[in-house]
Amino acid sequence: MRTFFWAGLACLATFGAAQAQDTSVVYPFDGSFDDAAFSVENAIIGEGLVIDYVSHTGEMLNRTAGDVGSDVKLFEAADIYVFCSAVVSRKMMEADPMNIAQCPYGIFVAERAGEVMVGYRTYPDGPMQDVQSLLDDIAREAVGLD
Template identity: 75%
Template sequence: MIQGVRTAVAVFAVSASVAAAQDATTYTFDGTFEDATFAVENAIIGQGLVIDYVSHVGEMLNRTGADVGSDVKIFDAADTFIFCSAQISRKVMEADPMNVAHCPYGIFVTDREGAVTVGYRNLPDGPMQDVQALLDTISREAVGE
């Protein structure tokens, strides 16, 4: 019985990991991390939006690894740009006020051993697809598509 439970837990853990990986859309950036963050910043501003905050996730993970008992370096660098669109946010929240759960919006840039990626979290079907379309437009522009 215990072996069956362990197997079920292992299968669930692998399934959850695969599902989590599918919860984001990513694009490969041909260039440096610094160039990618600059491109994302410009693409956001180019949409007439204001960046509220840049979260330096990679720095935080590298700084706190030893504090939590880990020596694993996940990213060489990772930043998330946080912003909102008054127009689109109003539209999606008028459709469903609980869409506030998805605001503000974020686009991330990561560098893992020289592989630079730009991406965003996938959003639910329905009105939030307007936001996802904006995130995709910005991400594609940043990577030169």
């Protein structure tokens, strides 16, 4: 869980660079942060999945900025929804048990400079593309593209 948290944090903290490096897929959301969060929750649950944890990464970054010597506000709000899929996880770990390092999965909702976004990190080619497809379906559902 800690590894995922730091990976998600790095993804959020470097949003602009992450897009350029193809390490994440991000969709704009036409609405408020709270509406996007609600939509992501519903899309995850709609897939029959259970949200294991919500990381309030934006709150943590804002709360600890001064403690780490920064005055930069990265996000107005940012949460990461952490969950897993027994079906997809089994398939990708049967292909390679070391794919356990890729679990759990997460979708983030963030607001920065007045823009609300929904996204997820990308995964390597091969069996992990089933995970990426699942995340893309959820993210697209949440932003109203499906």
